[in-house]
Amino acid sequence: MFAYLVKRVFQAIAVMFVISLIGFAIQDNLGDPLRELVGQSVSEEVRQELRDELGLNDSFLTQYLRFAGNALQGDLGTSYFFKEPALDVILKKLPATMELVLGATIIIIGLSIPVGVYTAIYPNTILSRIVMGVSIIGISIPVFLTAILMIFVFSVEYGWFPSYGRGEIVHVFGPWETNFATVDGWMHILLPSVALASIMLPLFVRLIRAEMMEVLQSEYVKYAKAKGIRPWRIYFVHALKNTLLPVITVGGVQIGTMVAYTILTETVFQWPGMGFMFLEAVNRVDTPLIVAYLIVVGFIFVVTNTIVDLIYGLVNPTVNLARMGA
Amino acid sequence: MSLLSVRDLSVKFAMRDNTVTALNQISFDLAKGERLGIVGESGAGKSITGFALMNLLSRPGFIDSGKIMFLGDDIVQMPEAKMRNIRGNKMAMIFQDPMVTLNPVLTIGQQMVETLMAHRKLSKAEAEQIAIVKLREVYIPSPEDRLEQYPHELSGGMRQRIVIAIALLLDPQLIIADEPTTALDVTIQADIMELLLELCQSNKVGLILITHDLGVVSQMTERTLVMYAGRIIEAGRTREIINDPQHPYTQGLINALPQQTKPGQRLKQIPGSMPSLTAIPKGCPFSPRCEFVKDRCHTEAPETVQYANVEVACHEVNRLHTDKAEEIKA
Ligand SMILES: Nc1ncnc2c1ncn2[C@@H]1O[C@H](COP(=O)(O)OP(=O)(O)OP(=O)(O)O)[C@@H](O)[C@H]1O
Ligand code: SF4
Ligand SMILES: [Mg+2]
Numbered sequence: 001m002f003a004y005l006v007k008r009v010f011q012a013i014a015v016m017f018v019i020s021l022i023g024f025a026i027q028d029n030l031g032d033p034l035r036e037l038v039g040q041s042v043s044e045e046v047r048q049e050l051r052d053e054l055g056l057n058d059s060f061l062t063q064y065l066r067f068a069g070n071a072l073q074g075d076l077g078t079s080y081f082f083k084e085p086a087l088d089v090i091l092k093k094l095p096a097t098m099e100l101v102l103g104a105t106i107i108i109i110g111l112s113i114p115v116g117v118y119t120a121i122y123p124n125t126i127l128s129r130i131v132m133g134v135s136i137i138g139i140s141i142p143v144f145l146t147a148i149l150m151i152f153v154f155s156v157e158y159g160w161f162p163s164y165g166r167g168e169i170v171h172v173f174g175p176w177e178t179n180f181a182t183v184d185g186w187m188h189i190l191l192p193s194v195a196l197a198s199i200m201l202p203l204f205v206r207l208i209r210a211e212m213m214e215v216l217q218s219e220y221v222k223y224a225k226a227k228g229i230r231p232w233r234i235y236f237v238h239a240l241k242n243t244l245l246p247v248i249t250v251g252g253v254q255i256g257t258m259v260a261y262t263i264l265t266e267t268v269f270q271w272p273g274m275g276f277m278f279l280e281a282v283n284r285v286d287t288p289l290i291v292a293y294l295i296v297v298g299f300i301f302v303v304t305n306t307i308v309d310l311i312y313g314l315v316n317p318t319v320n321l322a323r324m325g326a
Numbered sequence: 327m328s329l330l331s332v333r334d335l336s337v338k339f340a341m342r343d344n345t346v347t348a349l350n351q352i353s354f355d356l357a358k359g360e361r362l363g364i365v366g367e368s369g370a371g372k373s374i375t376g377f378a379l380m381n382l383l384s385r386p387g388f389i390d391s392g393k394i395m396f397l398g399d400d401i402v403q404m405p406e407a408k409m410r411n412i413r414g415n416k417m418a419m420i421f422q423d424p425m426v427t428l429n430p431v432l433t434i435g436q437q438m439v440e441t442l443m444a445h446r447k448l449s450k451a452e453a454e455q456i457a458i459v460k461l462r463e464v465y466i467p468s469p470e471d472r473l474e475q476y477p478h479e480l481s482g483g484m485r486q487r488i489v490i491a492i493a494l495l496l497d498p499q500l501i502i503a504d505e506p507t508t509a510l511d512v513t514i515q516a517d518i519m520e521l522l523l524e525l526c527q528s529n530k531v532g533l534i535l536i537t538h539d540l541g542v543v544s545q546m547t548e549r550t551l552v553m554y555a556g557r558i559i560e561a562g563r564t565r566e567i568i569n570d571p572q573h574p575y576t577q578g579l580i581n582a583l584p585q586q587t588k589p590g591q592r593l594k595q596i597p598g599s600m601p602s603l604t605a606i607p608k609g610c611p612f613s614p615r616c617e618f619v620k621d622r623c624h625t626e627a628p629e630t631v632q633y634a635n636v637e638v639a640c641h642e643v644n645r646l647h648t649d650k651a652e653e654i655k656a
Contacts, residue, residue, distance in 0.1 A: 217384075219426040225382055226421075227414035227441045227492065237440075241431045317476040318430055 008309060012302045019298035023291040024067045027077070028060075030287045076295060077288030081281070086292035090274050094296070095176040096166060097262050097273030103179075103193030104258060108201050113240075116208025120216060120243075121235060123209075132209075135202030143261055147195035147268040154191060161191050164270035192269040196261055200254050207250060211243040218242075245316050252308025256301035328395075329499055329532050330356040330379070335392035335402075337371075337378050337556075339603065340385075346603040348374045348387065350556045358499070361526060361533040363543035363564060365579070366553035369600040372536045375553070376502045379534070380419060381409050397499065415445040417500045418493035420522075423509035424485035428477035434488055435473030441495050460491040464521060483514040490522060500532040508537075519546060540583060544568045552576045555601055555611035562636030572638040574616045610641065618642045 042050075051057050055066060070076070076086045119128040138146075155163035167188030170181035179185035215221060216239055224238045262275035270276065274293060281289040313319045337349035349371050356362050364372045377383050379394060381401050394401040397416060401409065413419075421427040428437060438457035442448055448456075454473060461469035464487040477485055486506060493501050503522065507515040523546050526533045535546050543550055543564060550567045552560040552575065560573040571577045578596035598615040607613055613623040623641055630639045 219421060219423065220429040222382070222384070223419075223421055223427045224429065225413065226380055226419040228410045228412070228444045229414075229440060230410070230444065233440065233444075238429050238432070242429070245431070316431070317433075318478045 004313065005310070008306050012306045015302050016299065019295060019302075020068055020071060021064070023071075023295045023298075024064050026294070027067065027287055027291045028063070030285065030290070071295065076292035079281075079286055079289045079292075081284050081286045081289070086288045087296070089277070089289060090292055090296050092175045093272065093274035093277045095178070096271060097259065097266065097275055099179050099189065100192055100196060100262055100265065100271060100273060101255065101258055103189050104196035104200070105255060107193055107197040108204055112201055112204035112208055113244075116205045117212055117235060117240065117243075119205065120209045120212035123213065131205065135205050138198055138202035139206075141198070142264075143195060143199050144264045144268050146198045147192070147265055150191050150195055151268070162188050163191070166272060192265050192271055195268070196258060196265045199261060200258060203254070204247070204251070207247055208243060211246055212239060215239045215242045245312065248308060248312050248315070252305050255308075256304050259297050259300055328355045329358045329360070329397065331393075331395040332379070333393040333395070335375075335378060335394060336390040337374055337383065337387055338390040339387050341604075345390075347390075347606070348556050348603055349378065351392065352553075352556075352558045354551055354558065354561060356500070356532050356534065359526075359530040359532055360549065361523075361535065361547040363547035363550040364534060364536045364553060365538055365540055365543055365550060367538060367579075367600050369602070370553040371556040372538075372553055373504050374556075376419065376504050376534065376536055379502060380413055380417060382413070411445065414441050414492075414498075415496045416498055417502065418496070418498040420486075420489050420493050420501060420503040420506045422505045424477075424482055424489050425509065427489055428485055430477055432476075433473065434475055434477065434480075438473070438488075438492055438495060441492055445496055456495065457491075460494050461488070463494065463525065464488070464491045466491070482510050483518065486510060486518055487521065490518075490525065494525060494529065494531075497529065498531060500534065501526065502534045502536070504536040505538075506535075507542075522546070540568065540579060541585075552579070555606050556603070557611065557639065558630070558637075559612065559640070560636055560638045566635045570634060570636075572633055572636055572643055573612075573640050574618050574642075575612050578615075610639075 055063060058066075074087055078084065079086045079089050082089050115131060119131050122128055151163045154161045165188060166177075166179055166185065168182045168184035169177040169179055170185070171177050179189040221234060221238055224234050229238070259275075262271075262273060263278055264275075265271065266273045266276035267279050274296070278290070278293045280286075281293065332355070333353050334351045335349055335353070336347060336351055338345040338347050352375065354362070364375060366372055374383070374387065377387075378389055379396075379401070381389070381394075381404070383389065389402050392402065396412070399408075401412070404412075428434070435454060435457065438460075439450055439453040442453040442456055443450075446453075457473060458469045461472055466472055466484065466487055472480070472488070480488070490506075493503075501522075506522065507518050510518060519542060522533070522535075525531070533547070535543065537543060547564050549562065550564040551558050552567065552573065554575050560567060560571065560576045567576060568580065571580055575596070578594075581594045582596060596615055601607060601611060601614075607624070609625045610616070610619075610623040610628050613619045616623065620642060626641070628639045628641045630637050631643065633643045
């Protein structure tokens with residue numbers, strides 16, 4: 001178990017290394033820090049001096065090591081626009097984004113399992129056919145379109161839900177302010193969460209359905225029937241656990257991907273999270289903030305994947321974590 | 327009184343635009359505690375018969391007509407809830423491959439306890455006690471520890487013993503074992519068969535043993551059905567069928583046994599192969615492969631008749647006999 005953990009952590013570090021290289025390459029090539037610092041009126045001589053001072057004339061390796069060393073200490077540069085450490089800017093925006101991802105995840109898990117199981121058990125009912133048809137449409141409509149449509153229908157036409165912002169939020173601790181403490185907060189987070197979930201939900205319904213249908217054909221399900229086990233127990237104890245094992249792995253990757261989809265959702269709903277911030281940073285060519293965002297999102301991605309792998313190993317009795325560490 | 331009485335049972339498969347017949351009006355009986363073998367080449371309909379008895383045919387298969395009287399009730403007409411109460415309880419099944427029969431994510435204990443609790447009002451602790459007793463009966467060492475283990479932690483032979491223990495959990499009247507050892511290591515096949523025989527005898531459980539090994543049938547069973555293309559073409563006491571088979575197909579099977587072949591001689595296989603369900607020959611389904619075939623074999627399906635201590639479905643039973651008599655004279 002411990003050996004496996006160490007192995008996974010090393011893999012995670014390797015991935016973070018690659019991400020830091022990409023981040024550094026962007027830093028190195030995107031925009032000119034001098035122009036941001038001193039404007040255009042300064043002479044070429046002074047510029048060269050400043051370059052030396054800032055270490056911009058050092059070798060690639062020296063510069064990268066400095067970058068990585070600073071990053072390890074939590075220093076991802078200073079945002080040109082906010083004039084604050086980039087990491088601080090992001091960490092302030094992080095809770096809003098994570099709450100959005102959490103909302104979408106709850107919707108996905110809460111709906112995909114019952115719907116996936118139902119359509120697998122009764123593949124030929126009218127309801128199942130409708131669900132499968134809608135899921136195809138859901139997969140093929142881009143998130144921002146879903147978001148705009150939802151705003152149009154539920155905010156503009158009917159006025160049931162607010163169309164932008166987080167609404168009334170309650171401070172929890174540190175930078176974390178939550179939407180889940182007030183009715184107004186819930187009203188504000190619902191539409192963006194549904195929009196964000198809209199691309200993954202049909203994917204998960206189809207995945208769970210396909211896995212479940214395969215499991216229902218298996219010998220051990222036939223055997224359970226031959227033992228006289230009740231159908232609900234066959235579906236939810238024998239079949240569902242085997243169905244969800246592969247889904248967990250895919251699910252972990254998708255949660256990471258969802259963080260990226262927040263850029264679109266947050267922009268449409270003016271959600272003050274780090275996705276919205278990222279798009280603004282791109283518009284302002286705020287390079288340190290862009291790089292910091294990439295590294296933080298990469299970090300979240302790597303951490304969720306590692307955790308999901310560990311969970312998979314723990315819930316699947318046929319995976320021997322001790323042996324996998326070898 | 328007979329435990330099981332199957333009458334004119336037909337099973338069909340619904341294909342895209344027609345149906346094919348997988349079992350064609352088969353009839354047989356099984357007395358309490360009797361052991362019956364079902365033999366035949368691959369595709370004869372042996373497994374279909376087993377699943378039909380459990381009313382567990384998976385789509386597109388279905389029972390088209392006939393009766394399966396078990397303990398006085400007709401399984402074909404039985405409501406699902408009542409049938410579920412028979413499965414695993416009065417009638418248990420042992421599947422072919424223990425590597426895939428047990429659920430990989432549930433412990434042995436969970437899979438045994440759930441079976442008991444599906445049919446009897448018991449606490450989990452009581453059910454575990456029964457499970458331990460049954461595991462001991464199939465010679466599983468330290469059964470208490472096994473309850474906590476997952477199937478993948480056990481060998482194939484061990485798993486099949488557990489499947490046998492599960493079959494015996496509720497003291498059934500009938501066990502259907504579909505090639506229970508073909509997936510196992512050759513060295514332990516005989517042990518498992520011996521165990522099954524011993525347990526059936528000591529618990530007076532009826533057994534339907536599906537296999538294509540005539541040697542196994544002769545050790546394990548009292549009566550035998552020989553199946554071909556979804557029909558029973560010969561039935562009788564196992565000893566008679568092995569020693570004095572009447573149907574050309576059964577004779578072919580027995581001649582193909584390695585024991586029947588002198589050293590150095592090639593195995594005498596029956597030429598040709600089992601027809602697929604979509605192309606079963608008219609008349610006698612065995613006619614394309616039969617060395618005694620006559621004109622009417624192509625047009626008329628042979629009736630089942632009593633002949634020389636067995637029931638056999640062949641137009642030429644008499645002729646075969648005279649042939650043999652002439653052979654002996656010559
Ligand atoms: N789902 C299905 N759809 C169509 N035909 C099927 C289906 N399942 C089985 N069959 C056919 O039914 C026939 C009998 O199959 P069955 O499994 O009973 O054979 P068997 O005697 O058990 O053979 P084996 O020794 O290979 O196990 C075969 O011809 C097979 O192709
Ligand atoms: S009925 Fe005819 S074809 Fe069929 S087994 Fe007998 S002799 Fe052969
Ligand atoms: Mg079979």
